[in-house]
Structure formats: C-alpha cells, structure tokens
Amino acid sequence: MKRTFIALLTIGCISFTNQVQAQQNENFDLQSFIENLFNLQDESLNYEDLYERLLLLYENPVNLNSASVDQLKGLYILSDPQIDSLKNYITENGKLLTVYELQLVPGFDYNTIEKLAPFVSVDSKEFIQDDRPLLQRILTERNNYFIYRFEQTLEEKEGYTEPESPDDTRYAGGPAKHYLRYRVAKSGDFSFGFTTELDAGEKFTWDPATKRFGMDFWSIHGMVENYKGFRKIILGDYQLQFGQGLIFGAGFGVGKGSETINALERVNTGAKPYTSVIEGGFLRGTAVTYDVSEKMEVTAFASHLKQDASIRQDEESFEDYFSSIQTTGFHRTPTEIANKRQIAETVLGANLHFKMSEIAQFGMVLNSNSYSLPIQRSNQAYNQFEFSGKSNHNASIYTSFSLRQFRFFGEGGISKSGGTGGVFGFTSTLSPRVDFAMMFRSYARDFHALRGASFAEGSRNINESGIYWGFKYTLNSKFFLTAYYDTFQFPWLRFRVNTPSEGNDYLLRLNYFPQRSVKIYIQYRNKSREENTEDPEDGSTVVRAGTKQQVLANLEYRITPQLNLKSRVQFSDFRITDEFNDGYAFIQDAVYSTGKFVFSGRIAIFDTEGANNRQYAYERDVLYAFSIPAYSGEGIRNYLLIQYKLNRQIDIWARVARTSFYDRDEVGTGLETIDGDKRTDVKFQIRYKIR
Incomplete structure (x- = not known):
C-alpha cells in the first residue's frame, strides 16, 4: 500500500x-x-544500424x-x-x-x-501471444511505412560534363541520387522490407550482362520470430553478432567514445535483418535460431553473396585472382561497372548459445568463408601475414557473467592459419560514485577473422594488442566525469608504417547539467600513433610518433519549449617531428518547433591545416540519413532542415546545405571536381505510414 x-x-x-x-x-x-x-563524430560507427535498432525500440x-x-x-x-x-x-x-x-x-x-x-x-499484464494469421498482424501493424529520398549537388561536377575526347571517362548516369525503402516490423514477432538505392552517377537501366537491374543496389529481408520453437527465421539480407564480435560483429558496437563504461561490452544479438544501403559487411541467404531448451539455443546460417572486386591475372600461372573486396558501392564509370559483383563469397556456420541465468551465459561459434577466386595480396612486407587463398575458417568461444560488483565478458578464437585472437574485459562499480572498466585485446598478425568487428584501434581484428581503462565519476545529478586511457601495439608492419609500432589514446570529458534546460560539456582527447615520416636531415623514411590533440566545448540550452540552441567550439593540432599544424571550427545550431513544423539550422566557420586536423561535426538530417562531414580547409558551412508533418500518415523533410571555401577555386578531385569555390547539396524525403 x-x-x-x-x-x-x-x-x-x-x-x-x-x-x-x-x-x-x-x-x-x-x-x-x-x-x-x-559523440563519435570522427569514428566509423555505422549510425544507420544503430539508428534502425533504436527506432524500432522507440516504436515498440x-x-x-x-x-x-x-x-x-x-x-x-x-x-x-x-x-x-x-x-x-x-x-x-x-x-x-x-x-x-x-x-x-x-x-x-x-x-x-x-x-x-x-x-x-511498463505493462503489468502477462504477455499474451497474438495468434492471428501473420498477414493480418502485418496489415494491422503501425510500424509500417514507405520512404522515398532524392539528393543532388546543384553545382556541375566534372563527371557530368561533355567529354573533350572519346577517351575521356564520364559517369554513366545523372547527378541525382534516389533511395526507396519499405519496412513493416514488430519487435519479437516479424520484420519484412526492402531497401534500394541509385547513387549519383549510376544509370537506371535493366542490363543483366552488367548485373544492373533498375536501381543499382537492392536489399530484401523477411523475418519471423517465436514461431513453433524457432526464435528467429530470416531469409534475405542479415547481419550476425555473437559474443564480443570477434568472428561476427555487426553494426551494434560503439567502441571508444565519451560513454566509457556502459557501451564497452558487446550484446549478443545473434542474427538481425540488414536494412542499410552500405554495400558490404552483410550476409545474404538464411539464418535460423532454434530454442533447444530454456537454456540452450542453436543458430545455423548460410550466405552466398557476390561482391565487387577488380579481377587480375597472375603473370606466371595465368590464373585469375583479386586483391581486395571493394566496398564503395559505386558503379558509375566503365571500370566500376566492370568490377560489379565479380567475386562470390560463401559463408557457412553455426552458433551454440547457453544461457545459464540472466547474468551468466556462454557460447561458441564455428564458420567457414570461401571465395570463387583466390585472394592474392600485393607483394609488400606489411601483407606478409594477411589472408590469402580461397578459403578460411574460424572457431571461437565467448562468455559473460556477473560476480558480486563485477561484470566479466570475453571471447577467444582461432583461424585456419593458426593465428589466435581474444578480447576480455570487465566493468565494476567500485563505489556509488565510481565506475571502472578494463579490457584486454590481442589479435595475432596472422589471425584472420574476415567478418570480425570486436574492440580495436585499427579497422580490423588483426596485428594488434592493447589495454583499455575506462572511468566514470558521478559527483551528483548535475556533474559527472568520464575518461579512458587506451594503449596499443602493432607487432607487425602496417600500411605506411615500415616497422612494428605502438601508440596511446586518452580522453577526459567533464559534463555539467546545472538545470534541465542547460547541458554543458568540455572534452579533451590526445592520441599518439607511430607512422612513416621523412627524416628532415637526409630525406629518408623513418617511423616517428605523431600526436593529435583535440578540445571540444559544447553548450546546449533550451530557451523555450520550442527553441533549442547549441554552441560548439572544436580545436585540434597535430605534431610529428618538425611538422606542426592545427585546425578549428565554431558552430552554432538552432532547432525550432512550431505546430507541424520543425526547423533546424547551422552556421559553421572552420579553418584547418592538413588531413589530420579535419573537423568532424554531426549535422541533423532526414530520417535514416546521417551527415557527419569533414570540415577541411578554410570556409563556412550552413544548412537548413525543415520537417513537416502533413498528417498522421505523411511526414516530409527538405534540406539544403552549402559549403563556401575561401582557400580554393576548385572543390573535389577527379570526376567529382566542381569548378568554383562552393558546393550546394539538396535533399528531399517523404515518409508514408500505411497505418
């Protein structure tokens, strides 16, 4: 009572x-x-996957x-x-x-x-299974919609001009980009949909000989959940994430960032539908998860996916091979079109997952990868231990469990080469105000997890070891501090690094929320990593540590329930041997809501030197699209985004963004070159909810 x-x-x-x-x-x-x-503006996080999953949670x-x-x-x-x-x-x-x-x-x-x-x-009632036919459940689901998006750069690029001679390369299609998406989904029940895209420069054509079927890229999936003992049945495109992502890691990991504790451990999500238009990193086929008992489930999966690659021929054996998978997804020029879907990758495997309790689970993963042609790397020293050949296989075991105030998690695996990899960590609450985390990782130089995406400094789980410490101190509801320190080593050579190398990375962020309408944070990050550079004395190539410092100051304040403002200052500098350069950006955002309209805008002034000081700043965009441009050089950038809710079923977005440069009279390179100092991008999107 x-x-x-x-x-x-x-x-x-x-x-x-x-x-x-x-x-x-x-x-x-x-x-x-x-x-x-x-707050990961300079990381390669797949925001689309994360957004998709959180939006589905928001709807359900x-x-x-x-x-x-x-x-x-x-x-x-x-x-x-x-x-x-x-x-x-x-x-x-x-x-x-x-x-x-x-x-x-x-x-x-x-x-x-x-x-x-x-x-x-919060629902205190017991769950009641919806026994209506699947079609009826689909037709009555409120999370059921179509989206169409149009994008274009207004200035003319070199790729769309008239060629001066017959040998000049130009894009096959027009300058507009088109995107169409349909999805109907209910968490724990079903998901069906497709996503298709035609990039700017690609031609809308039906040409089976060049593997083009109307729109350039298509992704389709169907999934039912909790059906006659099957946890999931997926047909079409999907992703896998088991354990800590050592063998299979989808786009649901966050990596290093200002959230230093809660986002460190990967969640074992298993098989999930793939709905992005990133033309790589997914599987195409079927995945089935079956509940053997209350504590054990088995997932079996099979995939056959054709991917882009440039086919070459060995000069001695005259056998065809390829050196890498191309993931840009562009098919605009004759060369890009010729490389489309040239390699077939087959993936087979299984996962056995045991859930002993809510706080203790473990499992194992087995898989094999095979290609229709062998991979043959270039004859460079840093490629000596890279994967080559037509087939690879992996095995791993993983676990996570809680013991008193500690949460432990980890995964260890081995590849066909005999190379091993592992990631192990824990989080803990040392006191009511102090949270702490530590993670160890070690990936051998010959560990080949071709679809792995576990915690790492590099982009892949290979040739790396390191230790990460995370810290969070909460003084009260208004003030808290987060920090991490990460030290890493690369035991073998890397691209543009001619010796084994090392580095470190640390971040400190002070958060202050004096009232509900005001949020302030100041962030400092320092990252040092060795790379090739030129010796100033004799001009030879030497490996030296390059250090980048970044400072952010952010103030967000709600003036009225309708008007929200955000002011931000970013600064960075980079130093290696005698070279020193820096960059900054001043950014002012505003969001205003009135009736059925939401207006968002920005004014950003930037001045940067060198590629290492490009300033990354998240921009608001239309639904399912993310804009994190790199401010480079000297200039000013503005954008205006308008969202209008026409009625309960129709939402409309319109966006225009312009960057004006003060240090150049050409924007872009190659076929993307614009003759002038401005680039203007427009975007229009409409969403129609069927219910």
Whole structure:
C-alpha cells in the first residue's frame, strides 16, 4: 500500500511527467540522442544500424517488467549496477506500476530516466501471444511505412560534363541520387522490407550482362520470430553478432567514445535483418535460431553473396585472382561497372548459445568463408601475414557473467592459419560514485577473422594488442566525469608504417547539467600513433610518433519549449617531428518547433591545416540519413532542415546545405571536381505510414 501511495505521488510530479511525455511525443529527436550519447563524430560507427535498432525500440518499447538483461544492456543507457538494482526492485516490490516509479529504484537519477523513457514501457499484464494469421498482424501493424529520398549537388561536377575526347571517362548516369525503402516490423514477432538505392552517377537501366537491374543496389529481408520453437527465421539480407564480435560483429558496437563504461561490452544479438544501403559487411541467404531448451539455443546460417572486386591475372600461372573486396558501392564509370559483383563469397556456420541465468551465459561459434577466386595480396612486407587463398575458417568461444560488483565478458578464437585472437574485459562499480572498466585485446598478425568487428584501434581484428581503462565519476545529478586511457601495439608492419609500432589514446570529458534546460560539456582527447615520416636531415623514411590533440566545448540550452540552441567550439593540432599544424571550427545550431513544423539550422566557420586536423561535426538530417562531414580547409558551412508533418500518415523533410571555401577555386578531385569555390547539396524525403 505504501509503495502504491508513493508511486501515485510520483505520478503527480507534474514537471517530471511533462518532461518525460515531451520526449515520448512524435517529435522525439533520435538522431540528437545518438549524438549526445556517443559523440563519435570522427569514428566509423555505422549510425544507420544503430539508428534502425533504436527506432524500432522507440516504436515498440521494451517492457521493463519482463525485459531480459541483454535487452536492457542493448539500450547502452543503463550500467550493470542499475540493471541489477532494477531487477532486485521488481523482485522485492513486484512489477512496476508506471515508468515514473523508476525514481524509487536505487541508482536511477533524472538524467538516466530521461534518456530511458522513450524506449521503455511498463505493462503489468502477462504477455499474451497474438495468434492471428501473420498477414493480418502485418496489415494491422503501425510500424509500417514507405520512404522515398532524392539528393543532388546543384553545382556541375566534372563527371557530368561533355567529354573533350572519346577517351575521356564520364559517369554513366545523372547527378541525382534516389533511395526507396519499405519496412513493416514488430519487435519479437516479424520484420519484412526492402531497401534500394541509385547513387549519383549510376544509370537506371535493366542490363543483366552488367548485373544492373533498375536501381543499382537492392536489399530484401523477411523475418519471423517465436514461431513453433524457432526464435528467429530470416531469409534475405542479415547481419550476425555473437559474443564480443570477434568472428561476427555487426553494426551494434560503439567502441571508444565519451560513454566509457556502459557501451564497452558487446550484446549478443545473434542474427538481425540488414536494412542499410552500405554495400558490404552483410550476409545474404538464411539464418535460423532454434530454442533447444530454456537454456540452450542453436543458430545455423548460410550466405552466398557476390561482391565487387577488380579481377587480375597472375603473370606466371595465368590464373585469375583479386586483391581486395571493394566496398564503395559505386558503379558509375566503365571500370566500376566492370568490377560489379565479380567475386562470390560463401559463408557457412553455426552458433551454440547457453544461457545459464540472466547474468551468466556462454557460447561458441564455428564458420567457414570461401571465395570463387583466390585472394592474392600485393607483394609488400606489411601483407606478409594477411589472408590469402580461397578459403578460411574460424572457431571461437565467448562468455559473460556477473560476480558480486563485477561484470566479466570475453571471447577467444582461432583461424585456419593458426593465428589466435581474444578480447576480455570487465566493468565494476567500485563505489556509488565510481565506475571502472578494463579490457584486454590481442589479435595475432596472422589471425584472420574476415567478418570480425570486436574492440580495436585499427579497422580490423588483426596485428594488434592493447589495454583499455575506462572511468566514470558521478559527483551528483548535475556533474559527472568520464575518461579512458587506451594503449596499443602493432607487432607487425602496417600500411605506411615500415616497422612494428605502438601508440596511446586518452580522453577526459567533464559534463555539467546545472538545470534541465542547460547541458554543458568540455572534452579533451590526445592520441599518439607511430607512422612513416621523412627524416628532415637526409630525406629518408623513418617511423616517428605523431600526436593529435583535440578540445571540444559544447553548450546546449533550451530557451523555450520550442527553441533549442547549441554552441560548439572544436580545436585540434597535430605534431610529428618538425611538422606542426592545427585546425578549428565554431558552430552554432538552432532547432525550432512550431505546430507541424520543425526547423533546424547551422552556421559553421572552420579553418584547418592538413588531413589530420579535419573537423568532424554531426549535422541533423532526414530520417535514416546521417551527415557527419569533414570540415577541411578554410570556409563556412550552413544548412537548413525543415520537417513537416502533413498528417498522421505523411511526414516530409527538405534540406539544403552549402559549403563556401575561401582557400580554393576548385572543390573535389577527379570526376567529382566542381569548378568554383562552393558546393550546394539538396535533399528531399517523404515518409508514408500505411497505418
């Protein structure tokens, strides 16, 4: 009775209620949520996959009363102690009556609840299986929509001009980019959809000889869940993530960033539909997950995917080979068209997953990769231990479990070459104010996990070892500090690094939220890594440490419920031997909501020297599109984004962005060259919700 009374009082907290409900309305800005949570503007994070998964959660919130630990961890918001505290609270007091009751759960503050609210719900009723026919469930699902997008650069590029001679290369298609997407999905039940895209410069044509079928790229999937003992059945395009992503890592890992604790451990998501237009990194075929028992499930998968590559012929054996998979996805010129889908990759494998309890699980992964032609790397020293040949196979084991205030996780594996790789770590709450994490990784120079994406400094799980420390100190609800230190070594040569090398990377971020309408943070990052450089004395190539420092200062303030402003200053410098250069950007953003309209705009002034000081800054964009341009050189950039909700079913976006340079009279290179000092990009998108 006392608990119910307190919960009712909590509901009566009008200010809190209004804040949470404001976030759960149709104007909730998921793109800004991702930016503020991870702040990874200079990392190669697949924002589309992350956005897709969080949007699906937003449309179908997780029920806190029945959510698993993996589901809660997959939000990247709650720490392990907070998850344990929530589970204990429900065990001791019964199911939550309202989301606002989270204020009574030890360890939950307003900022946490504010982030969590859009993705969760509270339902005290027992789950009732929907036994209606699948078609009927699809037709009545509210998360059912079409999206069409149009993009174009207004200035003419070299690739679209008239050739001066018959030998000049030009793009096959026009300057417009087209995107079409359909999806209907309900979490825990089904997902069906397709995504298709025609990049600027690609020709809309039906030509089986060149493997072009209307739009240049197509991705289709169908998935049913919880069907007659099968956890999942997927046909079409999909991704896999098991353990810590050592063998299979999809786009659901965050890596190094300002969230130094909660996002470190990978969540075992298994098979997921692929809905992006990034033309690489996915599988095409089928994946099936079957519940053998309450504690054991088996996933089997098979894929046959044709990918882009340049076919060459060995001068001695006259056998065809290729040196690498091309992942740009462009098919605009005769060469790009000729390279389209030249290599077939077949992937077969299985995963056995044991869930001993909510806090303890382990599993194993087996897989094989084979190509229709052998990979043969260039004859360079750094390629000596790279994968070559037509086939590879891997095996790994992984685990995660909690012990007192510690959460342990890890995965170790081996490849056909005999090379081994492993990543192991833990997180812990040392005190109510201090969280700590540590992760060890070691990937041999001949460890070949061709689809792995576990924690690493490099872009692949090979030729690297290192130790990561993460730290978070919470003084109170207004002030907290996050930091990490990462040291790494590369035991063999790398591209443009002629010796084994090493480096370190550390970040410190101070967060201050004096009131709900004001958020301030200051961030410092220092990264040092060895690379080839020229000796100033004799001009020879030597390996020296290059150091980059970055400073960010960000102020976000809500003037009124309709108007939100954000001011940001970024600065960096890079030093190696006698070379020193720097760069900066001053950025002012504004977001204004009124009625059915949302207006977003930016003015950014930048001045940078060298490629190492390019300034990356997230920009608001249309739904399912992300803009993180690199500000390079001297200039000013502006954009205006307008969102209009015509009615319950139709949303419209229009965006124009222009960059004006002060240090050049040409923009771009090669066929992308613009004769002038400006580039203007326009974008239009419409979403139609069927229900």
